[in-house]
Amino acid sequence: TGYSRNNPNGEWNWTIDDDAKPGVNLDWDKWLGYAPKIPWDPDRYFRFRKYYDYSGGIATDLFYHKLAPFMIVFEDEMPMRASAGGGKFIFKDDREVPDTSFNVIDYPSGHSIVLHSSMCNSMGVPDRIHGQKANLDIIGDNKIRIRAEKPFMEEFKDKHDGQEEIIIQGEDRPDHRKNFLDAVRGLDWLHLDSKRGYATQVGISLGVYALRQGKSVAWDETKGVIDAGPDDFHGGVAGKFPPSFLGNSWKGAA
Template sequence: AGSNDRVSLGFIGVANRGGQLMKAFAEHQDCSPDYLCDVDSKTLEKAAKQTGGSPKTTADYRKVIDDDSIDAIVIATPDHWHAIQCISGCAAGKDVYVEKPLAVTIHEGRAMVDAARKYDRIVQVGTHRRSSGLYQELSQRIQNGLLGKVCMSRAFRLSNMAPDGIGRRPAMTPPEHLDWDMWLGPRAQRPYQDNIAPYKFRWWQDYSSQMGNWGVHYLDAIRWCIGEEAPSSVCAMGGQFAIDDDRTIPDTMEVTFQFPSGRLAVFGQYETSGNPMMPTGEIELRGTLGTAYVSERTYEIIPERRGQFATEHPMAKPEKGTEDSSNHHLTSNHARNFLDCMRSRRQPNADVEIGHRSTTFCHLANISLKLGRRLQWDADAERFVGDDDANAMLHYEYRKPWKLPV
């Protein structure tokens, strides 16, 4: 640990989310941002100023990993970097806070879980709702039967990006302050475009997807509330129907997951229309006794109505609740939980296995969409049942010399 028993942190990727994480960790006195890394030197300079101190800086994350004075790393790079950086950190004896979605393939996610266990490391994934008191209580109550059997859950990413979305841009010379080759890392060499980085990698399948980016927040919350680890089948539909841009993901997509216990969950990514899908909240959980609408800060329970031939029996009671929990507040709680677990060596609220299982939903959806068919999933073996094409998509070949550390 650093001086005065403070946890010495290395931040890797310090732009949008990395900056937010630096603020969240800065609220806790028992840690300090001692090393910052970003492939963009302007971003790095700005982040170093944000600390008000004089942290070490580098464009090469391996320097942070090799620095013995750093206790833990906080990863907020684009998704295709998470696995290599997280596993290298674990192998070097560092604890890791890694942003969601955990990885870009199911194989990477499992390798991250294995590394955390092999090297006995704390790995917290950035699904910050896991550190919300409101969600913790509600998920418990729903699992205990508050809503009856929840057979249907839904959540949506809604944003009308018509007509131009992220635009169409030509191949460009990367800005001087950016190391583009290091940005691409394990992904294929390709020309830079300013609608890929910064931030817009979300609309490119190679680096992320909106299914991964937003889907993981909501599917994690849904599966937590209904007490499910994995679906047994998945079917996605969608395409680029209205937005004329360079994206390699759909602008309209809907996926249905079926669970072995007899339930469905739906996630919709509608980037061609933004009107709300629900009276309130971000996720809807529809049970036989009541429906819950839940967001980061609120929940509302609406009692069920008696349908055809139903006997008279007590329904859930109407209820509303709020918690002062913005993204920033929950992220600060999540950082606190990580720091506490570093000391206690207990599993954090969003342990890497939880993050891996939740991220898997997103990969299953993307693979089903790509193949254009419903797929059966064996969650124990982490393989598709009887589908070689789908199993071939559990990972991809890294660009040399990058490989997953062991």
């Protein structure tokens, strides 16, 4: 699965308000929080997603929308490890995060999820689950299409009245806001609860660390930390990080 778009001006280069003045109408120090204390930088303030001090870039902005629904299918399984590729291939400005990113997340039950995103091409990849006997495509309007793999076509046709593919219409589901309010009122269960959110974020965080380090990283489920090894990107500090801190500011919150 993936989430791509094409912005000729460079993603996250939002408008800078020249009227923004630290100490006058904004608290720069409070905004920085645990991030490194640096002089006022309007680009970092208004375009924060470009910098690892405040964001994981593509992964934390867009992959969540795609990975979280798959966690419903895979019952909120925690990942085992992740590897990543990509880089700043088109936008050569002062951004730190990549404009193209590929994450491969491995799970202990025996499957991998591949996440792809580019801010330089909007074509993207389909939302698809690859199985040995068939492939499942999410095709919109609450529909899925299941098509048999060639070696198992006859078996599939025997089960589905001679059809080589089937389309299944799903049920309508309430939007996130209605579901959240209904859950607060005790009328429904929360579809994206803390467990599902945590499982989703850990997988994404693994990919961010893997890309920045240029190697696979593992999830230590017992300790609840990302095991990035001794040669991490934080200046030689032993690489054990809580998944919520994706950039350079984790040390102040540890």
